[in-house]
Amino acid sequence: MSMMGGAPKEHGATVAEYTSYEAAQKAVSTLIASDVPAPDIAIVGRGLRSVERVTGRLGYATAARSGAINGVLLGLLFAAIFVLGSPGAVLQLFVGVMLVGIAIGMLLSIISYSILRRRRDFTSVTQVIADHYDVTVLSRSFGRATELLGGSRTSAPRPAPPVDLTDPPRYGERIEPGAAAPQSGERVDPAPSPAAGERVDPAAPPQYGERVDPAPAPPATPPQTAPGQGTPGQPTGQAAPDAPR
Structure with a gap:
């Protein structure tokens, strides 16, 4: 690209x-x-958008290591030039020139880090996506x-917008079942009670196979006795009138 x-x-x-x-x-x-x-x-x-990925912390050791890597390339370049200029050079001289290049690379990297460390103390890679x-x-x-x-599009699907349940649905519009839960602090009005004289529909009949518990029987009430008549087996407390002679 x-x-x-x-x-x-x-x-x-x-x-x-x-x-x-x-x-x-x-x-x-x-x-x-x-x-x-x-x-x-x-x-x-x-x-x-630009994305900068932090790869590590920058210090003197990191600066010296990166400078040594760059110095190897610099030393190889100097050694190659020296060997081409002097075909009879020994191997020790070649290695010495390469070590000098490594030292120069480390020194330059440490100097540059000491100048820029107050503004930047980390390493990163910048990418535009x-x-x-x-x-x-x-x-x-x-x-x-x-x-x-074929006009292919592989973009991610967008979520459907939320349905506002406060407005009445239009004719032919399908609304998913289930009402939205009340938000925190929102006042919920209780269900209105039937007014006086208003007819209330009885409960719906049970469905097929549904068990219905029988209604509890009303409590038994004791029989009422007439005035002056006692309970059987107990005295009334009053004497019976004398029979006419």
Whole structure:
């Protein structure tokens, strides 16, 4: 992937949309393999953002180690130049020149770290990524590209918007069962009680196979006795009147 300066313009119409750059590359390879002109194709990244990944902490030891690695390359370069200039040089001289290059690399890395350590004390890798990638094609090759890719879109599905249960549903609109739970602090009005004289429908009859417990029997009430009549087996407390003579 090459990056050039300047503000790029839109390059054709969008044929397909992908969530990863690798998938967009495969689509471009498919178009080129099917004889679609390569200059007519472009990959456009949407929603660009910069991501800086921290790889480690930067210190004198880390700076010296990275400088030594760079110094090896520098020492090999100096040793190669020295050997080419003096074909009869011994191996010890070659190793010595390479060690000098390693020392120079470590010294330069430590000096640069001592200057920049107050502003930056960690190592990182910066990467520019996009939310999705569009494969665009010029109008002269748009029909062929649409036949090959079929306008494929691999973007993630968006969640459905929440249904507002406070408004009445429209005619023919389906509402999922279950009411929304009241939020914290929201007042819930109790169910209204029937007004005086209002007719209340009886309970619905039981369904088939449903067990219904019998209603409890009312408590038994003792029989009422007439005034002046006692309980059988107990004296009344009054004498019976004398029979007429």
